[in-house]
Amino acid sequence: xxxxLSLLFTLVIPLILCLSCSEEQDFDQFxxxxxxxxxxxxxxxxxxxxxxxxTLTAVxxxxxxxxxxxxxxxxxxxxRLLEGTIxxxxxxxxxxxxxxIVEFLDAGDNVLDFENFNIAQGPNETQTRNVEYGPNxxxxxxxxNTASIRVTGRNLGDTVSVSPEQDARVTMQSAxxxxxxLVE
Amino acid sequence: xxxxxxxxxxxxxxxxxxxxxxxxxxxDFYEIPQSLMVNPGVKANEKWHVGIPVLSGxxxxxxxxGVTVNDLFANDGIDFNIKVRERAxxxxxxxxxxSSTSQIEVxxxxxxxxxxxxxxxxxxxxGETDIIVYWPRxxxxxxxxxxxxxxxxxxxxxxxxxVRGEMLNVLHxxxxxxxxxxxxxxxxxxxxxxxxxxKSTNNSGSFRTSPGEQNILExxxxxxxxxxxxxxxxxxxxIDQGTGTxxxxxxxxxxxxxxxxxxxxxxxxxxxxxxxxxxxxITASILDVGFIYNTKDVRNFTLEGAASNExxxxxxxxxxxxxxxxxWQELIDEIEAAVPYDExxxxxxxxxxxxxYGSIRYDFGEGxxxxxxxxxxxxxxxxxxxxxxxxxxxxxxxxxxxxxxLGIQPAVTGFYQRRFGRSxxxxxxxxxxxxxxxxxxxxxxxxxxxxxxxxxxxNLLAYRNVADSHYASLQFxxxxxxxxxx
Numbered sequence: 001x002x003x004x005l006s007l008l009f010t011l012v013i014p015l016i017l018c019l020s021c022s023e024e025q026d027f028d029q030f031x032x033x034x035x036x037x038x039x040x041x042x043x044x045x046x047x048x049x050x051x052x053x054x055t056l057t058a059v060x061x062x063x064x065x066x067x068x069x070x071x072x073x074x075x076x077x078x079x080r081l082l083e084g085t086i087x088x089x090x091x092x093x094x095x096x097x098x099x100x101i102v103e104f105l106d107a108g109d110n111v112l113d114f115e116n117f118n119i120a121q122g123p124n125e126t127q128t129r130n131v132e133y134g135p136n137x138x139x140x141x142x143x144x145n146t147a148s149i150r151v152t153g154r155n156l157g158d159t160v161s162v163s164p165e166q167d168a169r170v171t172m173q174s175a176x177x178x179x180x181x182l183v184e
Numbered sequence: 185x186x187x188x189x190x191x192x193x194x195x196x197x198x199x200x201x202x203x204x205x206x207x208x209x210x211x212d213f214y215e216i217p218q219s220l221m222v223n224p225g226v227k228a229n230e231k232w233h234v235g236i237p238v239l240s241g242x243x244x245x246x247x248x249x250g251v252t253v254n255d256l257f258a259n260d261g262i263d264f265n266i267k268v269r270e271r272a273x274x275x276x277x278x279x280x281x282x283s284s285t286s287q288i289e290v291x292x293x294x295x296x297x298x299x300x301x302x303x304x305x306x307x308x309x310x311g312e313t314d315i316i317v318y319w320p321r322x323x324x325x326x327x328x329x330x331x332x333x334x335x336x337x338x339x340x341x342x343x344x345x346x347v348r349g350e351m352l353n354v355l356h357x358x359x360x361x362x363x364x365x366x367x368x369x370x371x372x373x374x375x376x377x378x379x380x381x382x383k384s385t386n387n388s389g390s391f392r393t394s395p396g397e398q399n400i401l402e403x404x405x406x407x408x409x410x411x412x413x414x415x416x417x418x419x420x421x422x423i424d425q426g427t428g429t430x431x432x433x434x435x436x437x438x439x440x441x442x443x444x445x446x447x448x449x450x451x452x453x454x455x456x457x458x459x460x461x462x463x464x465x466i467t468a469s470i471l472d473v474g475f476i477y478n479t480k481d482v483r484n485f486t487l488e489g490a491a492s493n494e495x496x497x498x499x500x501x502x503x504x505x506x507x508x509x510x511x512w513q514e515l516i517d518e519i520e521a522a523v524p525y526d527e528x529x530x531x532x533x534x535x536x537x538x539x540x541y542g543s544i545r546y547d548f549g550e551g552x553x554x555x556x557x558x559x560x561x562x563x564x565x566x567x568x569x570x571x572x573x574x575x576x577x578x579x580x581x582x583x584x585x586x587x588x589x590l591g592i593q594p595a596v597t598g599f600y601q602r603r604f605g606r607s608x609x610x611x612x613x614x615x616x617x618x619x620x621x622x623x624x625x626x627x628x629x630x631x632x633x634x635x636x637x638x639x640x641x642x643n644l645l646a647y648r649n650v651a652d653s654h655y656a657s658l659q660f661x662x663x664x665x666x667x668x669x670x
Contacts, residue, residue: 022651025257029264037330042399042495052501063500067511089400148509175400175495177332 063153083134084178096157223469224370225455235292243659250280254652315349342389376449380415404492414478449476491522547575
């Protein structure tokens with residue numbers, strides 16, 4: 001039995017160990033892993049028909065709305081936000097020029113930034129504006145410190161004219177697409 | 185954020201921490217007592233055997249059908265992110281898996297019945313860990329790329345989440361009976377003592393971002409997902425407590441669970457060996473037909489429902505009197521109500537991963553000395569003055585089937601076994617399965633007096649660069665065997 005044991009311990013096992021090898025591995029590469037997904041979502045939209053705009057004869061502001069919006073200031077998001085774009089789209093088929101302002105407010109209701117849109121009387125083509133944030137655009141701090149958004153719509157025309165378009169209305173839509181640093 | 189990185193690549197690394205299931209080298213290697221564990225109806229020759237406690241049967245197997253460690257971590261100068269993207273995110277399918285199984289025998293004893301020498305009884309206890317993680321392809325793409333950019337319009341299948349794992353202790357008792365000179369049958373009863381169990385299978389649903397009607401984008405989700413866990417929470421509590429008794433508490437909990445203090449289950453193995461003629465033998469077995477009923481320390485997580493949103497949508501004049509400042513929070517609440525994330529502690533049944541083997545073996549090459557086998561004293565399997573061991577060579581084929589969350593997983597093996605007297609036996613095998621087409625394994629059984637040692641290694645060609653291996657398996661153990669009165 002001794003020769004067999006010798007065969008095992010002096011030949012077979014060392015042979016397996018000798019044959020076993022591996023290319024050089026660098027597990028530190030793990031630290032280089034970046035996971036930066038692009039997250040997209042709609043934010044806000046409103047539709048106001050021409051009849052409604054025409055009913056507000058005393059003031060030219062037909063719509064104003066402030067709503068709490070802390071999606072970007074959530075800690076998890078704020079710490080990982082890299083860059084992104086907010087897209088606004090407008091379509092106006094009413095007979096009057098309109099002005100729409102989107103204001104970004106901090107927790108003290110101070111205006112951090114705003115977007116001003118002058119929309120020509122309709123009908124006209126859909127207007128699109130892409131607002132960049134991050135290294136190639138506005139500071140990310142605007143979004144990170146935003147606690148609420150105020151949207152104001154003003155009628156810059158009259159309140160009696162009626163568009164020949166059927167179902168005349170103004171539509172505002174907005175969506176965001178941001179890149180997050182999920183893993184650095 | 186390091187934990188997030190770990191989470192992202194846990195399946196890849198977990199493969200090499202733990203171990204898989206097919207024991208093609210051990211199967212029908214009847215010189216090794218542990219072959220009873222993969223076929224209770226194997227032709228048992230021993231008079232009795234005792235496994236060296238904790239060292240009688242140790243097996244580690246790990247498998248990956250897709251990317252290997254070397255694919256990602258080779259020091260090849262290629263950007264790691266490119267490798268992850270090209271070799272994992274863009275290459276792996278939802279059927280690619282990372283699986284591992286390990287078994288450690290605590291004790292294993294067998295003896296032949298005094299009054300019924302045709303019966304060989306065996307019993308013991310072993311611990312087993314079994315984990316399989318399927319590559320969650322769509323979820324990985326969603327995590328790495330997000331729902332924006334080129335993925336707008338894409339539907340992400342939430343059913344790609346498919347994981348199952350457990351650690352348990354198994355107490356077993358088996359009877360192997362020689363019916364006649366051709367047929368040997370066996371059955372083994374098992375009592376499962378679960379240490380922990382988790383599974384998230386049969387998920388369904390989708391997440392999709394597409395152009396909206398009332399706004400630029402519409403996000404929609406439909407989910408029917410569930411993660412069931414049992415026995416996990418108490419371990420996590422101990423870890424979270426972070427007290428100086430953490431190690432002791434963990435050990436105590438582990439011991440209690442292993443010794444029937446956790447969730448329990450029942451199961452059985454069955455098998456047979458049948459000699460078609462003097463030199464040809466067929467065998468088959470089915471293992472782990474059983475279940476565990478999980479009622480203790482259960483914590484389940486569910487996500488079920490359907491919702492879609494296009495952000496805050498205001499219609500004037502309809503909504504003119506319905507404008508608050510919490511529109512965004514109301515939207516979130518609405519979605520959470522439509523797709524609630526819930527927890528419950530409902531008990532559940534977890535089935536063991538059933539495995540089945542079949543084989544055909546042809547023995548040839550008569551040994552030079554019949555007496556060497558007859559002297560073994562194991563008259564039970566001596567037929568007409570000869571025994572199986574009289575033939576020096578065996579050649580044959582094996583089929584292995586295993587139930588996995590995404591279906592039956594097969595493996596086909598061809599083998600050759602050579603016996604050098606009764607003291608040494610070597611088995612070589614070539615196996616084809618989803619993990620490898622070049623799996624050449626080698627098993628060695630050594631009988632030195634009453635001491636038995638065996639070592640079985642798979643996929644040896646991969647040892648040239650073990651980091652690039654899709655499959656690695658190693659089993660070894662020590663036993664004391666009595667072939668006669670010694």
